[in-house]
Amino acid sequence: MKRILYFTGYRMVAQEWDGRKLNSSVYFEPDEQGLDLFEAYLTSLKNEPVRLLLDLIEEEFRQVVIPLLRGSDRQNIIDRNFSKFFRNSDYRYAISQKTLKKGRKEESLLLMGLTNQDLLKPWLELIDKTRTPLTGILSLPMVSEDLVSEFKSKNKCVILVSQQVPSNLRQSVFLDGKLILSRLVPIASFYQGEYTNDVIRDIEGTQRYLVSQRIIDRNDVISVQILCNERHYEKLKIKSEEDVVFDYNIQNINDFIKKQKIEVVEEQDFSSLIFCSQACRKTFPNHYARYPEKKYFYHYITSLGTKIVGIILLASSIGLLSISLAKGFLYESSVTEMMLLQQKYESKFNQLNEQKIDSDISTTNMKNVVQTVDKLKKTYLRSPREMMAMVSQDISLFNEMRVNELDWILATDVAATDADGQKVKETKPRGRKSRRNSKRKNKLYEIVTVSGNLLNFDGDYRYALSLINDVENTMTVSDKYDLVQVLKRPLNIESNESLSGDVNVKVNSKGALNKKAEFTIRVVREVNLGAK
Known part of the structure; x- marks a missing residue:
């Protein structure tokens, strides 16, 4: 209103x-x-x-032109014009309308006042x-x-x-x-x-x-x-x-x-x-x-501002009080929780203290043992999931192959066959990369041995050998492994071995011939000890 x-x-x-x-x-x-x-x-x-x-x-209006000035000089000129046109009036006003830039700069003013x-x-x-x-x-x-x-x-x-x-x-x-x-x-x-x-x-x-x-x-x-x-x-x-x-x-x-x-x-x-x-x-x-006529308006503005500030302070105080109450409630809850936890650990400590066994091992040695175990867990305790998933993904590219067994070990020798005994089986690495990687010592390796056979094998050993070679080459070229070896082929074609293969013939109830083409592939990958 x-x-x-x-x-x-x-x-x-x-x-x-x-x-x-x-x-x-x-x-x-x-x-x-x-x-x-x-x-x-x-x-x-x-x-x-x-x-x-x-x-x-x-009410009268006068247009005047004055020099373009600022501050007290301008006000003095305006006051002189006020005295000239509105000598006996206290109610007068001047408003600037435009600046004249022809010749010297001047200002056009409209003077108005009550007579x-x-x-x-x-x-x-x-x-x-x-x-x-x-x-x-x-x-x-x-x-x-x-x-x-x-x-x-x-x-x-x-x-x-x-x-x-x-x-x-x-x-x-x-x-x-x-x-x-x-x-x-x-x-x-x-x-x-x-x-x-x-x-x-x-x-x-x-x-x-x-x-x-x-x-x-x-x-x-x-x-x-x-x-x-x-x-x-x-x-x-x-x-x-x-x-x-x-x-x-x-x-x-x-x-x-x-x-x-x-x-x-x-x-x-x-x-x-x-x-x-x-x-x-x-x-x-x-x-x-003038100021005497507007003094109560200034009082009103001051009062209104004070009320607004008061409302803001009141709202802030209520907000701070609410925050303090919430913090106090949380503190009381945490104190109660901590007291219950303290009682639990005191009871556990007393129970263990009664059952403790005296030991002559120093606390420093015990600390070193704990740190060593932590380091072993973080560095050497590996999960086979990543390696198994990687090998399975590569084998799945070949639909004719069926995996019967996956054997995963962790060893420090690239040629190890046993994770505990570190038994070394003499193998002949294939490819320059495999020969180079076989010379590495004192490192940690993940070794996966894949055993399986070919599905729907009809006795075509040439195709079976070609398929195994494709698997070996694919896994070697992928550059994900340090060593890829074929330990067993459907037909042994090594130069130092006698020609052999599974040519056993079994007759089923329907009289059909079942032939097997078994294979074993060994894959080695170095473990990055810097990553968990």
């Missing part, structure tokens, strides 16, 4: 907005009763912040008396600057014509989207009279002033945006179509309110609600409020 005070120089209007929805609007007359009601209203807010929007005829500050005095005194936080005092023409972009005019100069009260017509002039002047013109024909002619005549007067001040050229087309009610819409529409000097755009106030998605209960005759909504929804710099 946001609250705005709208002051027209005569009466004060208090509005409450919820986003784009107007919830309430209360009017206060500038008499004793109205001021008392205004004080009661402010008291009911309970120190909620408000914003004051001014729409005064006693009759006594109008605000009784209302500001009540705001101060009730300690109401005042966020700022805004100028309605400066707020209307945000609406210019929504008109999407292609012309450089735009005149926005609006009427917030029946007796005054406001014309605000914008050049390149920046406010350069705004004035309230008294008009008495709102309810009766030639209202349309009065409006057009005032616009033409504004054009002549702009040309005389060399703000625009005589041939420049001016875009005129008029916000009017239903009463004068048709007449202004017809009159503007007859004029070829200005680029008119007549907009119905209520249609524009719907376009802005502003929610109101009843239709409006005046456009003040549009600017009040704009001032509530958007953030504008403070134009006129």
Whole structure:
């Protein structure tokens, strides 16, 4: 909920907005009763912040050009211009509009100020008396600057014509989207009279002033945006179509309110609600409020910040307390668990202490024995799984071969046949790699002996021998083994042996001949002692 005070120089209007929805609007007359009601209203807010929007005829605008300076030098020049144009006013404001880079660098400023500050005095005194936080005092023409972009005019100069009260017509002039002047013109024909002619005549007067001040050229087309009610819409529409000097755009106030998605209960005759909504929804710099008027707003910000910090500290404290409670609970649980574990080990220790056997072995020797056993386990205790899987994978490439037995041992000699006795069987290594590896000593080797026979053997020993040779060559070329030997072939073809083979013939019940082609292959791989 946001609250705005709208002051027209005569009466004060208090509005409450919820986003784009107007919830309430209360009017206060500038008499004793109205001021008392205004004080009661402010008291009911309970120190909620408000914003004051001014729409005064006693507000003037001046454009000046000063040297491009910074710091105190710039402020001194601005103060001198304030004294020149607004000598008796404490409510004044300067805004930079653009930098001029022709010749020496200069800055274009818009100076604005109130020429009759006594109008605000009784209302500001009540705001101060009730300690109401005042966020700022805004100028309605400066707020209307945000609406210019929504008109999407292609012309450089735009005149926005609006009427917030029946007796005054406001014309605000914008050049390149920046406010350069705004004035309230008294008009008495709102309810009766030639209202349309009065409006057009005032616009033409504004054009002549702009040309005389060399703000625009005589041939420049001016875009005129008029916000009017239903009463004068048709007449202004017809009159503007007859004029070829200005680029008119007549907009119905209520249609524009719907376009802005502003929610109101009843239709409006005046456009003040549009600017009040704009001032509530958007953030504008403070134009006129001095420190004495804003002191309670600073107190409000400090109080709000303190509350936020307090909430953060409270939430942090609760979080830290929860963490501490959780840690305490875990600590108590761990203490209980450790006490039970301590009792268990004390009982075990006492039991072993009663059964202990005296020994004359020193603790150093015992330590060395344990370390030696650990080293043996880590280095020399091998699993046959990897070697068995590797050999099985290579044998499985040949579908005609059936493995009947796999024998795995771990030995320090490449030719060993027994893991314990290290018995050496004389074998003739095949290939240069096998002869080279057979000379290695004092190393650890995995030795696998594979025994099996050929499936569906029909007596073709030439094919059987070729198959065994293929197996031997495949395993040797794979470079996974240090030595591959064929200990037994289906037919012995060694030069120093007599020709032999399993030519036993057995007759089964069906009378078929069963022949066997048995083989034995020995595979050796060096163990990497650095890996477990």
